[in-house]
Amino acid sequence: MRRTKDEANETIRKLIDVARRHFADHGYEKAGLEQIAIDADVTRGALYHHFRNKKNLFHAVLAAVQQEVGERVEEEASRRDDLMEQLLQGSRAFLLAAVEPKNKRILLVEGPAVLGWDVWRELDEQNSLRHLKEQLQIMKEQGVLGDVSVDSLAHFVSGALNESALWMAQLEDTSKAMEETMSMLTLLLERAR
Known part of the structure; x- marks a missing residue:
């Protein structure tokens, strides 16, 4: 159980770090969730599991x-x-x-x-x-x-x-x-x- 929670926290951290670069470089409108997931080396399903949508990810x-x-x-x-x-x-x-x-x-x-x-x-x-x-x-x-x-x-x-x-x-x-x-x-x- 602990390992799964640590893995989830690491996925969230990676998504936020990658999304931050995308939002800073391209802006909210042009930043794509698909590319964020690819660059974070996670599936789109994992991204949507942790963040309901782009706005939720941007909030984080x-x-x-x-x-x-x-x-x-x-x-x-x-x-x-x-x-x-x-x-x-x-x-x-x-x-x-x-x-x-x-x-x-x-x-x-x-x-x-x-x-x-x-x-x-x-x-x-x-x-x-x-x-x-x-x-x-x-x-x-x-x-x-x-x-x-x-x-x-x-x-x-x-x-x-x-x-x-x-x-x-x-x-x-x-x-x-x-x-x-x-x-x-x-x-x-x-x-x-």
Whole structure:
């Protein structure tokens, strides 16, 4: 029984990895389940056993991307001791991850378009916004932030970062846009102290 469960988990992981490449390279509409199954070295029956349809598979891919981005943000933030630096470096990590070719189409364009904003926001809440709220709450409790609404500030910062990621994703060279965005975020957070 354990071996069968491990094999099923390995099949799911392979399908998500292969589908992620297909969705990133070709987009949702042009990615074909038949080719995904072939490239993952599984049968179409196995693909449909684990994922009812292409939309269900795409949801799993987007969830994996969101989770990976959230983990990268948390990892980068944890390298700093200063609470403000944690927030700033975590925000930078989010922007860098969001505009990577393997992520940007899935995360920024097709995720909301294919699954809708409600589903996209739910995944964002689980993987990014939740951590942002926690960080801001800690900062408020430790006196780094003034008397601000953590919920309001979290949504404001999250929206600004998402919009900045959309802007940066269209640019060939993101370095100047990254520095401008981080300057604006720093300015905003300094005002919230």
